[in-house]
Amino acid sequence: MTGPLAGITVLDFSRVLAAPLATQILAELGATVIKVERPGTGDETRGFEPRLPHGESAYFFAFNRGKRSVTLDLKDPRGQEVARRLAARADVVVENFLPGTLDRLGLGYDRLSRENPELVYVSATGFGQTGPDRTRKGYDTVFQALSGVMAMTGEPGGPPSKTGVPVADLTSGLWVVIAVLAGLAGRRGRHLDVSMMDVQLSLHALNAARLFALGEDPVRTGTEHPGRVPSAAFQAGDGEWLHISGSDQHWVPLCEVLGLDALAADPLLRTNSGRVEHRARVMKALRGAIAQHDRDALVKELRAADVPAGAVRSVREALADPHAVARGVVGEFDHPTEGPFPALRTPLRETAGEPTATGVPPLLGADTGEVLAELAGLTADEIEGLRAAGVV
CATH class of the missing domain: 3.40.50.10540 (Crotonobetainyl-coa:carnitine coa-transferase; domain 1)
Incomplete structure (x- = not known):
């Protein structure tokens, strides 16, 4: 070889x-x-x-x-x-x-x-x-x-x-x-x-950074990121799951795709720090809006809007994906x-x-x-x- x-x-x-x-x-x-x-x-x-x-x-x-x-x-x-x-x-x-x-x-x-x-x-x-x-x-x-x-x-x-x-x-x-x-x-x-x-x-590089900076011992957060909102898995209306992980530049396009005009216009939510502070309100709104869409169609819309998102796949699905095959x-x-x-x-x-x-x-x-x-x-x-x- x-x-x-x-x-x-x-x-x-x-x-x-x-x-x-x-x-x-x-x-x-x-x-x-x-x-x-x-x-x-x-x-x-x-x-x-x-x-x-x-x-x-x-x-x-x-x-x-x-x-x-x-x-x-x-x-x-x-x-x-x-x-x-x-x-x-x-x-x-x-x-x-x-x-x-x-x-x-x-x-x-x-x-x-x-x-x-x-x-x-x-x-x-x-x-x-x-x-x-x-x-x-x-x-x-x-x-x-x-x-x-x-x-x-x-x-x-x-x-x-x-x-x-x-x-x-x-x-x-x-x-x-x-x-x-x-x-x-x-x-x-x-x-x-x-x-x-x-x-x-x-x-634990990032976890240790929070511990060293804030004295905060990280806890279980599921698929949510402790320092960024939104970054989590959401269940779509057809029962399938997708994961969205966005930064400030993705916030307004995400809200536009989901029809969340009030959130997009809220000055408190324009930066990640504000969204982290108001995590509960933001996540509740996102979950409700995403539940009105089928997963694959929504992922396609989000990708077209340049919002980082992807379906939560099984191992079989991931290995059979056309990109993986290519x-x-x-x-x-x-x-x-x-x-x-x-x-x-x-x-x-x-x-x-x-x-x-x-x-x-x-x-x-x-x-x-x-x-x-x-x-x-x-x-x-x-x-x-x-x-x-x-x-x-």
Whole structure:
């Protein structure tokens, strides 16, 4: 696979979601990603639902495209030695074990960097390499809860809610990519520490600004924006939903489309600060007026008036949208056992080029012999000996 990262080799000790997402992005940008998995079972997500007709996991498919799979028992000294030989030829190592785990296996940064001083080593963990919670385990929704994201997600007066996508995992995966690229750009070896909790706290940039400026701890506001009116989802007369988010220049056109002449003429509502102050009155009027229209027709009118608005779509509707189709958002790969299968493309492309190629998720251990011969320098007899001993 070609791409801007062609020639970069990534040794991937990660599993489940956040870091595998990152290494998938790196693979689809052209890097050679060697995914190290446990013999026999592999990444635990190979057994996650939804399962496909021949037993493969669509969950695994979503985050492991374009990689080469090597099985290696990292608890066995022989497996550790093979891993060190692979790391000596790699540009990047990505791992998401609890702090200290790979150090005890002789695969930590200090050990690997002795033989490969330019190695970029990225540790992606729940709480980072330092601090009192460094050895604490967690999952996406736990980080949403602990970080305050869950507390401010949901309707006012209702219970807290998780987000509709695993935001802690996905955003952390993107920061792992940033860490890798920063390390490579720095042109020297380094150990980079990505904490999922830190990433979630960093998402509170605007919430923290209100807290720091006003002493205001953000609360659940549903789809409404705490500092801008209007910015919310509204139910149309046909029962469908749309979202409107406007600034001062959109206020009068919005009122004209909805026939709210009195609101358009009210000097108290000409600026956002006034509309925020009179939020209840404004929102009541908007809800009543929008309920007199069918959604799609209203969205068309609002767009014609240059008011930012859009239908609240299902996932199926969003992926089938003509713009998404024209952009090639959904690609396809041909898996050796499951056959053709759709996949969301990595959303980065060159303006003069085609969309990023969609990689194929590897079968467990499919590349073990080839990789150990090419990069670790093992002979066929040595590989067969390790296979017979259950090390690979």
